[in-house]
Amino acid sequence: MSTPAARSRPSEDGLIRSSSSPPSGSETAAERLTDDLLVEILSRVPAKSLCRFKCVSKHWLGLTNDRNYRRKLPQTLTGFYQGNQLVDSGVPFTNVSGSRHLTHPAFLPNRRQVKIMDCCNGLLLCSSYVAGDHGDVFRYIVCNPATEEWAEFPYCGYSGLVANARLCFDPAVSPHFHVFLLPVADICITGVHVYSSETGSWVHKEKRWSGTIDVANDRSTVYLNGYLHFCAIVDGSDGRLAAVDKEGGARTNFRVPDGLDVGFIQLSQGCLHYAGFDTDDDNVVRLLVYVLKDYDRKEWILKHSVETSHLLGGRHIEYLDEDFDWIAIHPECDLIFFAVAQEDITFMCYDMDSGQVKVMCNLEDSNQAYFPYVPLYEELQSLHK
Known part of the structure; x- marks a missing residue:
């Protein structure tokens, strides 16, 4: 699985805005596998709970803001x-x-x-x-x-x-x-x-x-x-x-x-x-x-x-x-x-x-x-x- 080329930060209204700090090219296969696992976990969280997350790590926030990964997540009312x-x-x-x-x-x-x-x-x-x-x-x-x-x-x-x-x-x-x-x-x-x-x-x-x-x-x-x-x-x-x-x-x-x-x-x-x-x-x-x-x-x-x-x-x-x-x-x-x-x-x-x-x-x-x-x-x- 290839590493996403750039991070994107969708705002609450859905407009995509690019981040100034792209991900590191040294990401290992194990780290990418972990990311996929996190996406799988988030995709099973009820939408009502997902939209109420308050305390998540910066890595998780960056992951869920990435356009390629967000496509795998349940879409919910913003x-x-x-x-x-x-x-x-x-x-x-x-x-x-x-x-x-x-x-x-x-x-x-x-x-x-x-x-x-x-x-x-x-x-x-x-x-x-x-x-x-x-x-x-x-x-x-x-x-x-x-x-x-x-x-x-x-x-x-x-x-x-x-x-x-x-x-x-x-x-x-x-x-x-x-x-x-x-x-x-x-x-x-x-x-x-x-x-x-x-x-x-x-x-x-x-x-x-x-x-x-x-x-x-x-x-x-x-x-x-x-x-x-x-x-x-x-x-x-x-x-x-x-x-x-x-x-x-x-x-x-x-x-x-x-x-x-x-x-x-x-x-x-x-x-x-x-x-x-x-x-x-x-x-x-x-x-x-x-x-x-x-x-x-x-x-x-x-x-x-x-x-x-x-x-x-x-x-x-x-x-x-x-x-x-x-x-x-x-x-x-x-x-x-x-x-x-x-x-x-x-x-x-x-x-x-x-x-x-x-x-x-x-x-x-x-x-x-x-x-x-x-x-x-x-x-x-x-x-x-």
Whole structure:
């Protein structure tokens, strides 16, 4: 096994920065074998424990920061990109410890006002204006901050309103990604536009749901089993999930657990999760989390229940839709991230296993979208300059 030629230090947002001190060329075969053994040990550590390591040797830290070795480690949530706003300089990033900073995608040339629109399995979907001979031209960009690879493609040409623009990517299934646009007219979805990195083109399919359907106010979506899932209003009734496949053809919708308000969906530990609030006969508001372990049967199982007053330090919030914003459910463990408008707007984390609530940091604006980011250190043929 050859010694890595250079050390790389991925930052928390996944951007690779080279170290000024390369490894010694005198590393022995025994030392390399020990390194491989350490990687094997770390790869078996649960992600929840791995991301909480505080006391490790400098050698271990250097090893886990090396790009060649990191590819062998389990990838885990590092933080959250702030999206849905045009920025001329850096993009806000909040890591899982609560510290915040700006990231600068300098590897994207000639870009002005980049806006992050979605994030999926290590890839970012961005919109941007590219300097052209006749002025700025709108483009979509899909990039991997961890490898600094990117690909751009034109807008599909649709001139009406779009309810959602979503990136769908599953590296365990395919190296290619898809981008979904859901056009709307008179509040209803009229069809779907899908871009495929494999074909390099857009396809458009007309509406195929049996009734009228619209995207609900919640911004969360999940890509699972080749389908984009989103919270929907079907024939005027909420409490549904809708799904469309990557060809834009097959459409379906199914019920979420009854009685839940302010629904939110996420993919965690390989299963679709649905979280929401329920008020009992004594006007006690509880947060409920359901999991769809058997996707084919569409049977929801209650996973967790907690009074919202526990999450909010004993406070009772009457209008959750005004004071509470979902951010994410951790993809590998039972952590819920959310924002609460109190005297300040607070980014918080709740551990369903221990019942502990942690204040992470203060935010300037809770109405912004926060996209969970898990770095991907694999080079992809679908991303090229």
